Amino acid sequence: MFQLIWNGLFxxxxxxxxxxGYSMVYGIIKLLNFAHGDLYMLGSFIAFVVLGGxxxxxxxxxxxxxxxxxxxxxxxxxxxxxxxxxxxxxxxxTSPRLAALITAVGVSFTIEYAxxxxxxxxxxxxxxxxxxxxxxxxxxxxxxxxxxxxxVAAVLMFALQRYVMHSREGxxxxxIALDQKASLLMGVNVNRVIxxxxxxxxxxxxxxxxxxxxYYGTIDFLMGFVIGLKAFTAAVIGGIGNLYxxxxxxxxxxxxxxxxxxxxxxxWRDVFAFxxxxxxxxxxxxxxxxxxVVERV
Amino acid sequence: xxxxxxxxxxxxxxxxxxxxxxxxLAPARFMKLVAALLFVGAAVLPFITATPYLISILTSAxxxxxxxxxxxxxxxxxxxxxxxxxxxxxVGAYTSGILTxxxxxxxxxxxxxxxxxxxxxxxxxxxxxxxLRSDYLAIVTLGFGEIIRITANNLQVxxxxxxxxxxxxxxxxGWSFADGLxxxxxxxxxxxxxxxxxxxxxxxxxVVAVSRLGKGKLGRAWKSVRDDEDVSEAMGINGYKTKLMxxxxxxxWGGFAGxxxxxxxxxxxxxxxxxxxxALVLMAVVLGGMGSTPGVILGALFxxxxxxxxxxxxxxxxLLFGVLLVVTMVFRxxxxxxxTAVLPFLKKREIPQVPPTEAVGVVGVEEDxxxxx
Numbered sequence: 001m002f003q004l005i006w007n008g009l010f011x012x013x014x015x016x017x018x019x020x021g022y023s024m025v026y027g028i029i030k031l032l033n034f035a036h037g038d039l040y041m042l043g044s045f046i047a048f049v050v051l052g053g054x055x056x057x058x059x060x061x062x063x064x065x066x067x068x069x070x071x072x073x074x075x076x077x078x079x080x081x082x083x084x085x086x087x088x089x090x091x092x093x094t095s096p097r098l099a100a101l102i103t104a105v106g107v108s109f110t111i112e113y114a115x116x117x118x119x120x121x122x123x124x125x126x127x128x129x130x131x132x133x134x135x136x137x138x139x140x141x142x143x144x145x146x147x148x149x150x151x152v153a154a155v156l157m158f159a160l161q162r163y164v165m166h167s168r169e170g171x172x173x174x175x176i177a178l179d180q181k182a183s184l185l186m187g188v189n190v191n192r193v194i195x196x197x198x199x200x201x202x203x204x205x206x207x208x209x210x211x212x213x214x215y216y217g218t219i220d221f222l223m224g225f226v227i228g229l230k231a232f233t234a235a236v237i238g239g240i241g242n243l244y245x246x247x248x249x250x251x252x253x254x255x256x257x258x259x260x261x262x263x264x265x266x267x268w269r270d271v272f273a274f275x276x277x278x279x280x281x282x283x284x285x286x287x288x289x290x291x292x293v294v295e296r297v
Numbered sequence: 298x299x300x301x302x303x304x305x306x307x308x309x310x311x312x313x314x315x316x317x318x319x320x321x322l323a324p325a326r327f328m329k330l331v332a333a334l335l336f337v338g339a340a341v342l343p344f345i346t347a348t349p350y351l352i353s354i355l356t357s358a359x360x361x362x363x364x365x366x367x368x369x370x371x372x373x374x375x376x377x378x379x380x381x382x383x384x385x386x387x388v389g390a391y392t393s394g395i396l397t398x399x400x401x402x403x404x405x406x407x408x409x410x411x412x413x414x415x416x417x418x419x420x421x422x423x424x425x426x427x428x429l430r431s432d433y434l435a436i437v438t439l440g441f442g443e444i445i446r447i448t449a450n451n452l453q454v455x456x457x458x459x460x461x462x463x464x465x466x467x468x469x470x471g472w473s474f475a476d477g478l479x480x481x482x483x484x485x486x487x488x489x490x491x492x493x494x495x496x497x498x499x500x501x502x503x504v505v506a507v508s509r510l511g512k513g514k515l516g517r518a519w520k521s522v523r524d525d526e527d528v529s530e531a532m533g534i535n536g537y538k539t540k541l542m543x544x545x546x547x548x549x550w551g552g553f554a555g556x557x558x559x560x561x562x563x564x565x566x567x568x569x570x571x572x573x574x575x576a577l578v579l580m581a582v583v584l585g586g587m588g589s590t591p592g593v594i595l596g597a598l599f600x601x602x603x604x605x606x607x608x609x610x611x612x613x614x615x616l617l618f619g620v621l622l623v624v625t626m627v628f629r630x631x632x633x634x635x636x637t638a639v640l641p642f643l644k645k646r647e648i649p650q651v652p653p654t655e656a657v658g659v660v661g662v663e664e665d666x667x668x669x670x
Contacts, residue, residue, distance in 0.1 A: 032432045091627045097628050101378045101435055102583055106622030113616035232436050267451045274440035281433060282425035
């Protein structure tokens, strides 16, 4: 029982990290960034390359080196996120929503198959796999790397919360989410803030990618697809566009999946999660923490 | 004595409606002629060259056209993004596959069940999500596609990961395509018979029906909801019902294409219904031109024949498709053949310039003494 809860919390913290980026981008420019899951995948591949170089320099990889790698790939995926926004999404900001959505699918496809062309279609073994002696807490097996990864996730989320809620830049983001035109009139540099949002969201996805790669040990070019869908589900469960909602949704989805797996068996895990997505959209489309949004004409 | 009420008069039209273009170069007539020629060409082709390879890829390409025309209703006409369209194909293919192999029905008898299954699936997915913003639909359909694939992968009745084998080809009242046919000394093999079947029933039905649907009352309602849902609701169109209709019709077409595919390949497995294939059909519609029949046909032919034509290039084609999708959306959002395009050498209806007049005449203005307004 406690094991299930722990597993759910652990997986949920990954979902929450990815869902945050999804939710932030959606909250600000109302675009579903389908490529978000692929940024998660990119993060793990960048870490794969960087780690390959670093372990050559410093010998065997350890947790401090992994944290350095985490930082590097966060910066790089963030940069790629900004680039994507600049090249693919900004030209379409005023066009119909369908066009932007299709572009997002195209971007996702491009990233996936570019990575496949570079690294090949077969899964890669991540050079570092975190293993540790399991501790026994209340009958659950908990390993040290799990605790470290959850701590990292918690620190990232806390930093994000401080940034969005208590800084000048965060205020600009929230202003744009409320009303883009009015914030432009008030002297907010809208383009720069949107770029920054993409940077942060993508960097968080990249971080989740690195952590998942280090924990599960294998990476492949399609690993971002399902996690992107799950992150969206998490964002919807929590209430899309809502920062706390994304975190809560991630944890809730992780717990649901963990229990669903033990009830129905692992092969039905994804069906269970997406079934929940549909149920939530039917009965509470605004999510747990979302407010009813009136669409303006 | 009865008082005469001044009769209200509609204002005179500012412009006379120009006469319709006539002759062979009138756009509508010309396109119909081209379509008929292509159709005859496709019908004559097996008499010229009938290698099994060619017939097979052409049959697949035509099934792709049926699929793309179905998605065109959803994406092109109604403006809803469906990212799990291949799931309906899976529903159709599995329904007819299971019914033929395990219940001994013929392909023709499975059609009502396929339609029913697709309508149910369409209502389950479309019903709740079409009330919400359109982007929710995109992601829910993505999830639906995965649900169908995983379910097919895990169930016993669908044959699990290895799928269903030995699906019979079409048969009518005891006579099957597999028996072959001999007319006037020419032997038609089962593959060629199936090719003709797809050509006449599949293409004929899909292309004609979808483009006519698009021009009819429902089609105009779809387009108006796509362009502005609020305004069309103000005009008395039920946006939700209209979108649901588009979604269900798209689902039926997808299921029909799935049935055709099951008959064509005689084996289906969950791997044929991955997200990749949904994206490929979407690309066919988007690259060709959303809502444009010739465009969608071109797009479907391009997407389905590209791996055959560009053999050395096939590794790169998904990357190329992804880039093309972004480039199309940024620089030519209406696709290679936009819905309103008219070939440059065709006659266009001349629309005279509106003369810069004063305001439009007001209804009911009384005439003055000279009989002028």
